[in-house]
Amino acid sequence: METKLQSAYQEELQRLEETSRQIDAQLKRLQAIPPYRGDDLTEQSLEAVRESGRRNMARAIEEPYFGRLDFQENGQSAPATLYIGKVGVDDPDTSKLLVIDWRAPVASLFYSFTGGLEQAEYESPEGLVAGLVYLKRNIVIRKQILQRVVDTYDRSAGDPAVTDEFLLYRLGENKDNKLRDIVSTIQAEQDRIIRAAKNTALIIQGVAGSGKTTVALHRLAFLLYQYRDQVHAEKMMIFAPSRMFLDYISGVLPELGVGSIQQSTFADWALDLLDHEVKLADPAERLAAWFAVGPERPPIDDTAPGRWKGSVRFVQLLEDCLRKYEAGALPDTDFEPWERKKLPADTIRGWWDVENKHYPLMKRRERVIARMKRWLEMELDKVWEASRRKELKKSAAQKLRAYEKAWTALTPFGFYKALFDVKQPPFYATKELCAALPESLASASAAQFKKKLVQPEDLAPLVYIRDTFWGISGEHMFDHTVIDEAQDFSPFQVELLRRHTKNDSFSILGDLSQGIHGYQGIHAWDEFSSLFETERTGYFELERSYRSTMEIIHFANHVLQAGVPNAKLAVPVFRSGEPIRILRAASPKQAAAAAVAAVERIRGGSAQAIAVITRTEKASAPVYKALQQAGIEAHLIGAAQQHYGGGVSVVPAYLAKGLEFDAVILFGVDADAYEATPQDAKLLYVGCTRALHELVLIHGADPSPLLAQIPSELIQIQEAGA
Numbered sequence: 001m002e003t004k005l006q007s008a009y010q011e012e013l014q015r016l017e018e019t020s021r022q023i024d025a026q027l028k029r030l031q032a033i034p035p036y037r038g039d040d041l042t043e044q045s046l047e048a049v050r051e052s053g054r055r056n057m058a059r060a061i062e063e064p065y066f067g068r069l070d071f072q073e074n075g076q077s078a079p080a081t082l083y084i085g086k087v088g089v090d091d092p093d094t095s096k097l098l099v100i101d102w103r104a105p106v107a108s109l110f111y112s113f114t115g116g117l118e119q120a121e122y123e124s125p126e127g128l129v130a131g132l133v134y135l136k137r138n139i140v141i142r143k144q145i146l147q148r149v150v151d152t153y154d155r156s157a158g159d160p161a162v163t164d165e166f167l168l169y170r171l172g173e174n175k176d177n178k179l180r181d182i183v184s185t186i187q188a189e190q191d192r193i194i195r196a197a198k199n200t201a202l203i204i205q206g207v208a209g210s211g212k213t214t215v216a217l218h219r220l221a222f223l224l225y226q227y228r229d230q231v232h233a234e235k236m237m238i239f240a241p242s243r244m245f246l247d248y249i250s251g252v253l254p255e256l257g258v259g260s261i262q263q264s265t266f267a268d269w270a271l272d273l274l275d276h277e278v279k280l281a282d283p284a285e286r287l288a289a290w291f292a293v294g295p296e297r298p299p300i301d302d303t304a305p306g307r308w309k310g311s312v313r314f315v316q317l318l319e320d321c322l323r324k325y326e327a328g329a330l331p332d333t334d335f336e337p338w339e340r341k342k343l344p345a346d347t348i349r350g351w352w353d354v355e356n357k358h359y360p361l362m363k364r365r366e367r368v369i370a371r372m373k374r375w376l377e378m379e380l381d382k383v384w385e386a387s388r389r390k391e392l393k394k395s396a397a398q399k400l401r402a403y404e405k406a407w408t409a410l411t412p413f414g415f416y417k418a419l420f421d422v423k424q425p426p427f428y429a430t431k432e433l434c435a436a437l438p439e440s441l442a443s444a445s446a447a448q449f450k451k452k453l454v455q456p457e458d459l460a461p462l463v464y465i466r467d468t469f470w471g472i473s474g475e476h477m478f479d480h481t482v483i484d485e486a487q488d489f490s491p492f493q494v495e496l497l498r499r500h501t502k503n504d505s506f507s508i509l510g511d512l513s514q515g516i517h518g519y520q521g522i523h524a525w526d527e528f529s530s531l532f533e534t535e536r537t538g539y540f541e542l543e544r545s546y547r548s549t550m551e552i553i554h555f556a557n558h559v560l561q562a563g564v565p566n567a568k569l570a571v572p573v574f575r576s577g578e579p580i581r582i583l584r585a586a587s588p589k590q591a592a593a594a595a596v597a598a599v600e601r602i603r604g605g606s607a608q609a610i611a612v613i614t615r616t617e618k619a620s621a622p623v624y625k626a627l628q629q630a631g632i633e634a635h636l637i638g639a640a641q642q643h644y645g646g647g648v649s650v651v652p653a654y655l656a657k658g659l660e661f662d663a664v665i666l667f668g669v670d671a672d673a674y675e676a677t678p679q680d681a682k683l684l685y686v687g688c689t690r691a692l693h694e695l696v697l698i699h700g701a702d703p704s705p706l707l708a709q710i711p712s713e714l715i716q717i718q719e720a721g722a
């Protein structure tokens, strides 16, 4: 066995030297050609190809490939040895592929092959290709140095299974402050999602740590490769919950060689489209209200403003109002620029209803008014006497101004705001809207709108109105849209984005068990799938969790079940770690000291990213202070945080969502903070599943009831300070 490993290592060492030499020669050849800066278009495009070659070779030289697959296609006499890397490299003299791009059809075998002695197959542009896999090998190369060779499948060894050894080695590594690519260990169920056809609205329900975010980013890289003539990076969009989260995931796409994909929060994108006509009310206040503990907890049901304004029903109500506006906005009067001269109302209506019907509302208004002006000029041209003409022109200008005033050009906010004025609703507010609008919601909205402030749930309706008024120009259309943490989106938001996305090309990913923003997000995936045609929708579930140890996942599952009895549970990969430590503190002071001691202990090991996760933003402050007093440098993360810096963080659970840390200390897991409700169970579940390797919980005299049913073999209970 030892000698076999050694010979494999020697074999790969030799191969690496050869490949590196070839890549180096190609890179030098390209670098020797001076970059073209002239105006000749043909030369420019040749230079673009060379520049992309230089970039690719520079990337490939460091780590040319990460995998090898020996595959014998049916009809061939011997297996071909395929090396798979992040960048495809061919030998320009022989056109032979030295390295195959991981996104190429044949490379899919490297991921989809899950062992066995039977035939394996992959979809090529020419059809299905079948054959036998002989060897699947993982190869770790760092800065041109061969570090590791692991065979995960070897037909000659007689064992038909693909082992998880290499995956486990990867998962056991500590994390720094950024999410990483997973090209060398993409799993078969993830690969299916990554390679799914472009024109589908993919909905991906995945348990915590199942790789949803990572998979979505790899999918973008795949789409750019596979459909290079149809999709463009700058026309793809990733929506993520916060700027800090975007910062956290910002490393993956460059690692995959993909740049310039648009990334935004929904709010930033919407506010830009609205030309910042409105401002968002302070998000910290809203979060503090929805995540309050004790008697201040608001009820979370369909009457919550986010649920109501985010519903499909509200899309319909709003659309009806816009239709009513369209039918009734045009003044129903003739236009009389001067005495005995009349442009009949019917003619104007014809220009509005028929001639310009295909234009969006406000553009249409502009065109009708321009048409009226042209009519006026023609009529004035018929008047020969100059002084009379001047007089009539003046009168006409006045009349036209009055006409325009009667037909007010509304802004999206002006239109929307008026709908909530229940005492004096505008003519376009339908009876149905007035009947459906809850009074408290109308008055709370109206009070905010007076200050030009809006809540996140107002943004989708506002952009919807804007689109109806002005249309959606090409620059605001996406070739593909990713919605991460989609369980927190509303159907209204997705419906709006559907209008901004070509061919329903979506990756919508989330986890209902982490739906902690239930006051605005969905409660079941069909709230989204019903927005798309069935044949254009794809639904995938990811059950395996790659982030955390088995102990952490089993523990988190128990917590979740205590509040959400029929929740989907995560299945861990077989990676064992420490039991979960539960520390009971006699006083708040002792609890803070226990948190400090835990951070100090964990920092003494190999962990790089540690989080103390609290129930509320308010609860973060004392722990942060205690850490500071102990001389521990930490980041206090609040709602406005833009960057994630790694190290030690103190963060409320709802802001930690999507992130991960080597170790997590859940602070204040008390009965009043985490009740046995679905909302609190999900929140605590989110907190637990942020941890990769170690999880510690601290509570006072009265622990959360969500901890009541945890099997004793998973936990280690201690008195804090003992």
Ligand SMILES: Nc1ncnc2c1ncn2[C@@H]1O[C@H](COP(=O)(O)OP(=O)(O)OP(=O)(O)O)[C@@H](O)[C@H]1O
Pocket: 167, 170, 171, 180, 181, 182, 185, 186, 187, 190, 206, 207, 208, 209, 210, 211, 212, 213, 214, 215, 511, 514, 546, 547, 657, 658, 659, 660, 689
């Ligand atoms: N196939 C894989 N190989 C190696 N690591 C993986 C794989 N899939 C996922 N991971 C790792 O698991 C962790 C979780 O991934 P990611 O954050 O994408 O999951 P998620 O489903 O979006 O999680 P959550 O919903 O909890 O935020 C990351 O560290 C990621 O690198």
